[in-house]
Amino acid sequence: MAPRTLFEKVWSAHEVSAETADTPAVLYIDLHLIHEVTSPQAFQVLRERGLPVRRTDRTLGTMDHSTPTLTSQVFGGAPIAVDSAARQVAALERNCTEFGVELLALRHAQRGIVHVIGPELGLSQPGKTIVCGDSHTSTHGALGALAFGIGTTEVGHVLATQCLLQRKPRTLAINVEGALGRGVTAKDLILGIIGQIGVAGGTGQVIEYRGSTIRGLAMEGRLTVCNMSIEAGARAGMIAPDETTYRYLQGRPRAPRGADWEAALERWRALPSDPGAHFDREVHVNATRIEPMITYGTNPGMVIPISAAIPQRPGDAAFARALDYMGFTAGEPIKDRKVNVVFVGSCTNARLSDLRAAAGVLRGKRIARGITMLVVPGSQDVKRQAETEGLDRIFTEAGAQWRESGCSMCLGMNGDLVPRGEYSVSTSNRNFEGRQGAGARTLLASPLTAAACALTGRVTDPREVL
Amino acid sequence: MEALTTLTSRTLIMPAANIDTDQIIPARFLTTTTRAGLGSRLFADWRYAADGSPRPEFILNRPEAAGARILVAGRNFGCGSSREHAPWALLDYGIRAVVSTELADIFCTNALKNGLLPVIVDEATSAWLLAHPGVEVTLDVAAMTLALPDRRTVRFPLEPFARHCLLQGIDELGFLLEQRPAIEAFERRA
Numbered sequence: 026m027a028p029r030t031l032f033e034k035v036w037s038a039h040e041v042s043a044e045t046a047d048t049p050a051v052l053y054i055d056l057h058l059i060h061e062v063t064s065p066q067a068f069q070v071l072r073e074r075g076l077p078v079r080r081t082d083r084t085l086g087t088m089d090h091s092t093p094t095l096t097s098q099v100f101g102g103a104p105i106a107v108d109s110a111a112r113q114v115a116a117l118e119r120n121c122t123e124f125g126v127e128l129l130a131l132r133h134a135q136r137g138i139v140h141v142i143g144p145e146l147g148l149s150q151p152g153k154t155i156v157c158g159d160s161h162t163s164t165h166g167a168l169g170a171l172a173f174g175i176g177t178t179e180v181g182h183v184l185a186t187q188c189l190l191q192r193k194p195r196t197l198a199i200n201v202e203g204a205l206g207r208g209v210t211a212k213d214l215i216l217g218i219i220g221q222i223g224v225a226g227g228t229g230q231v232i233e234y235r236g237s238t239i240r241g242l243a244m245e246g247r248l249t250v251c252n253m254s255i256e257a258g259a260r261a262g263m264i265a266p267d268e269t270t271y272r273y274l275q276g277r278p279r280a281p282r283g284a285d286w287e288a289a290l291e292r293w294r295a296l297p298s299d300p301g302a303h304f305d306r307e308v309h310v311n312a313t314r315i316e317p318m319i320t321y322g323t324n325p326g327m328v329i330p331i332s333a334a335i336p337q338r339p340g341d342a343a344f345a346r347a348l349d350y351m352g353f354t355a356g357e358p359i360k361d362r363k364v365n366v367v368f369v370g371s372c373t374n375a376r377l378s379d380l381r382a383a384a385g386v387l388r389g390k391r392i393a394r395g396i397t398m399l400v401v402p403g404s405q406d407v408k409r410q411a412e413t414e415g416l417d418r419i420f421t422e423a424g425a426q427w428r429e430s431g432c433s434m435c436l437g438m439n440g441d442l443v444p445r446g447e448y449s450v451s452t453s454n455r456n457f458e459g460r461q462g463a464g465a466r467t468l469l470a471s472p473l474t475a476a477a478c479a480l481t482g483r484v485t486d487p488r489e490v491l
Numbered sequence: 492m493e494a495l496t497t498l499t500s501r502t503l504i505m506p507a508a509n510i511d512t513d514q515i516i517p518a519r520f521l522t523t524t525t526r527a528g529l530g531s532r533l534f535a536d537w538r539y540a541a542d543g544s545p546r547p548e549f550i551l552n553r554p555e556a557a558g559a560r561i562l563v564a565g566r567n568f569g570c571g572s573s574r575e576h577a578p579w580a581l582l583d584y585g586i587r588a589v590v591s592t593e594l595a596d597i598f599c600t601n602a603l604k605n606g607l608l609p610v611i612v613d614e615a616t617s618a619w620l621l622a623h624p625g626v627e628v629t630l631d632v633a634a635m636t637l638a639l640p641d642r643r644t645v646r647f648p649l650e651p652f653a654r655h656c657l658l659q660g661i662d663e664l665g666f667l668l669e670q671r672p673a674i675e676a677f678e679r680r681a
Contacts, residue, residue: 041670041673041674041677042670042673046651047651047652047655048651048652048666049650049652051667051670051673051674053674053677053678053681062521062574063573063574063575065524065525066524066525066526066575069524069525070664074664076668090521091521091522107522109522109523110522112522112524113522113524116524158573158575159572159573160571160572160573160597174573174597175573175597175600176573176574176575176578176597176600176601176604177575177601178575178601178604178605178662179600179601179604181664182663182664182667185664185667185668186664186667186668186670186671186674187674187678188667188670188674190652190663190666190667192650194596224509224567224570225509225566225567225570225593225595228567228593228595228596229596255571255597258567258570258595258596260596324509324511324570326509343507343508343509343565346507436513436518436572437518437519438518438519438521438522445541455511455513455571455572457511457513457514457571458513458514458536459513459514459517459536460513460518463517463519463536463541464536464541
């Protein structure tokens, strides 16, 4: 057999029927994750057509996008302050009960951001096809799964048939070589990659991240890299499973055990791309050149090393408009610009290692006067582990707010908002206009950089405080 | 899904590249549990000032926008979130086709599932359309053509099965449900 890529192996193992000139492939889905925002209309379609959920055992619900992060509203009996969020939470509870779908509801000990809990529970595994009505489903590809975001109509298709109609995407290899410098994290790496290939650089393609730098990343860093594949426009991002993957998965609550684990390992070890496998396109990235990165504009491709000046693009009206929105001037350094809000959270950077990194910067110190800092763990499990290590105390003693898990200020659906005109250094994934609240100005960065900015109240190179 | 065979309309122009789904429909309006009624929120933060009043300079608030059913946008329209509320909002407003040199993958899939026609054209055609706001063009789904006012016709790609569904006004769920024997056989093999 001709050498095959990781993607091709996973894809072909899930073809119920291959694509033809007239029809797309019917692709089987191993794991379907659902949440409260993109599922109500899909359940409604099932109801209208009298259809059951075909495989409740392959479906798991959680709530994250619009849920409150204030403990009083999650556990304290206070009503959810945002009415629409309360309605969506109630609708998901009703739908999961009616259709027999397991739900990690608001007060469940394992609830969290959907892309944090999948890997954390050991449900996201190498070789699986995983979908969710959320574009950051690409995250789970870090474990060697084919994972991608879908719309609500497709959520309905998977609920009803456990399958999707799909045309086969093209493949893009991103080969990353070289050691990451001091203060440079997986977040900086993926921001650097997006800066290099552009926000549409991955359209129609599934990325496989390869090379020594990727091999050297811990699992949580790999999750951060794959998470932002969609910010390059890619359908999915994948990393071949290896010992790092297996060590991460072994013993997790829903990972295989005993003889099943051994059998799974044997299957998983056959998944990495064969030597000589062909990719439709290859890109090379020199990791040694990547610095702590920060965005200055209104899409994630508008990114620079933190020590650099904001670029100049005379005659580019869209660029000028973006800088106008941000209140920045072309050619000026971004360093030392004033910051109002710091957000450590989201499916990109709210895992334990992210919180440790931010806490490491803040330990024994106070954040700058006037700064609002939210630290929102990616899951209730991350929250408990962080509290066991005393990270919550470091954050609260520094003057930051320590919250219950959820998407929170990444998209501001739950009322955690950046005020109009204010600057937010955020560990999340999108700096679109209004993403964190109408008129909010977002600068995307790593947890290290975000914590450094909180200390000084200004855009700060984390290497200066490490 | 409402069938779409041909569509003749004036164009509405939004030349910016990378118009993301957070602009098309901001997250704070993803709070519905139905599909209807999002048209009034379409491009809300560009369309309305902080006090809720319409911004007169924004294209949707100008008289020439009234009745236009074809949106011509800069490249990579619909990037970002997978929210199907983006095509729902466009359709609810009255847009039935989006023309660009490139559309984001998930947006494109979501559009087709709802009868919103994605039309990918070459740079020259896109540039011409962006430079001639409000011209009347005709889209022919069966022929996969865009007819310009000067009688030039350009072809656009359309996935054959999606085209079939659009022309017939059927959704894909029926087809998928018919695959049940094959799906059951796959599950027995797996």
